[in-house]
Amino acid sequence: xxxxxxxxxxxxxxxxxxxxxxxxxxxxxxxxxxxxxxxxxxxxxxxxxxxxxxxxxxxxxxxxxxxxxxxxxxxxxxxxxxxxxxxxxxxxxxxxxxxxxxxxxxxxxxxxxxxxxxxxxxxxxxxxxxxxxxxxxxxxxxxxxxxxxxxxxxxxxxxxxxxxxxxxxxxxxxxxxxxxxxxxxxxxxxxxxxxxxxxxxxxxxxxxxxxxxxxxxxxxxxxxxxxxxxxxxxxxxxxxxxxxxxxxxxxxxxxxxxxxxxxxxxxxxxxxxxxxxxxxxxxxxxxxxxxxxxxxxxxxxxxxxxxxxxxxxxxxxxxxxxxxxxxxxxxxxxxxxxxxxxxxxxxxxxxxxxx
Numbered sequence: 372x373x374x375x376x377x378x379x380x381x382x383x384x385x386x387x388x389x390x391x392x393x394x395x396x397x398x399x400x401x402x403x404x405x406x407x408x409x410x411x412x413x414x415x416x417x418x419x420x421x422x423x424x425x426x427x428x429x430x431x432x433x434x435x436x437x438x439x440x441x442x443x444x445x446x447x448x449x450x451x452x453x454x455x456x457x458x459x460x461x462x463x464x465x466x467x468x469x470x471x472x473x474x475x476x477x478x479x480x481x482x483x484x485x486x487x488x489x490x491x492x493x494x495x496x497x498x499x500x501x502x503x504x505x506x507x508x509x510x511x512x513x514x515x516x517x518x519x520x521x522x523x524x525x526x527x528x529x530x531x532x533x534x535x536x537x538x539x540x541x542x543x544x545x546x547x548x549x550x551x552x553x554x555x556x557x558x559x560x561x562x563x564x565x566x567x568x569x570x571x572x573x574x575x576x577x578x579x580x581x582x583x584x585x586x587x588x589x590x591x592x593x594x595x596x597x598x599x600x601x602x603x604x605x606x607x608x609x610x611x612x613x614x615x616x617x618x619x620x621x622x623x624x625x626x627x628x629x630x631x632x633x634x635x636x637x638x639x640x641x642x643x644x645x646x647x648x649x650x651x652x653x654x655x656x657x658x659x660x661x662x663x664x665x666x667x668x669x670x671x672x673x674x675x676x677x678x679x680x681x682x683x684x685x686x687x688x689x690x691x692x693x694x695x696x697x698x699x700x701x702x703x704x705x706x707x708x709x710x711x712x713x714x715x716x717x718x719x720x721x722x723x724x725x726x
Contacts, residue, residue: 388449405549428467440646444591451595458510465490471577472569496520590665597672600694663711669698
């Protein structure tokens with residue numbers, strides 16, 4: 372791994388994330404949890420809370436670490452190497468959003484960091500009238516509150532809707548990687564009863580930052596997925612014999628593996644460079660660009676890794692196929708390559724209109 376651009380704190384988080392993902396059961400636990408769709412490993416989540424990871428981007432005056440987006444990305448990259456199944460990215464971003472929203476969100480933030488609730492921000496903001504239908508919401512585990520924003524004219528507010536509250540119903544389905552997506556129906560009464568955790572310009576700025584943070588988290592997670600997939604593949608190529616030689620000795624395969632390595636490093640560089648953007652408009656463009664490239668590269672690299680393994684790579688019993696499935700799921704979160712390119716074009720058009 373090459374991480375010269377990371378801050379010292381982000382590098383330490385990356386190393387601890389990799390160590391924890393390996394020590395908490397690694398791929399064997401990831402495979403077991405893949406069959407337990409919708410179930411949260413309470414013991415592992417308690418350990419995650421003990422490490423303070425949900426506090427990564429929470430303000431210091433609210434008990435957080437107040438680290439930058441590169442630390443959020445490093446956490447996502449490190450834990451994804453062993454396909455950690457817990458809803459870490461969504462809850463880290465939710466904690467940062469609640470922190471930025473101010474005092475109205477303090478109670479839910481306290482519950483989140485103490486493990487009493489989970490929280491998931493649901494993007495994009497809705498402009499429709501209630502009742503609401505939220506499509507393909509990830510990580511709706513028991514005890515989750517959805518952070519839903521509604522924009523009406525100049526009024527912007529974020530409310531917290533508990534998925535077990537009256538008037539909130541879910542229809543959930545398993546994804547190819549064992550994660551879960553839910554369609555959530557919210558009645559008008561449920562929306563009106565939900566507490567407001569943020570409103571006005573402050574909440575809107577926090578919402579946009581959280582959206583970019585989640586995009587970069589997914590992009591960084593894809594970097595971790597394809598980097599580990601390639602590392603495992605290279606080790607396999609050293610021992611798999613064909614015509615009396617390791618297949619890694621064949622120049623054609625070396626060139627393909629080198630192309631994968633370049634793809635990974637270019638994507639990683641874009642992700643962590645995007646984390647440095649401080650201007651909201653530049654950050655939004657950079658996050659969209661990073662997610663577009665990561666979604667495409669994640670599929671390219673993991674597909675190649677499956678091919679390098681030959682027939683065994685297509686067997687569900689082999690770990691390498693799980694990396695392809697994780698890349699498929701992460702690549703689609705908040706929109707894949709095509710959707711991100713469309714978003715980038717819209718951002719450019721908006722910027723030109725304001726110029």
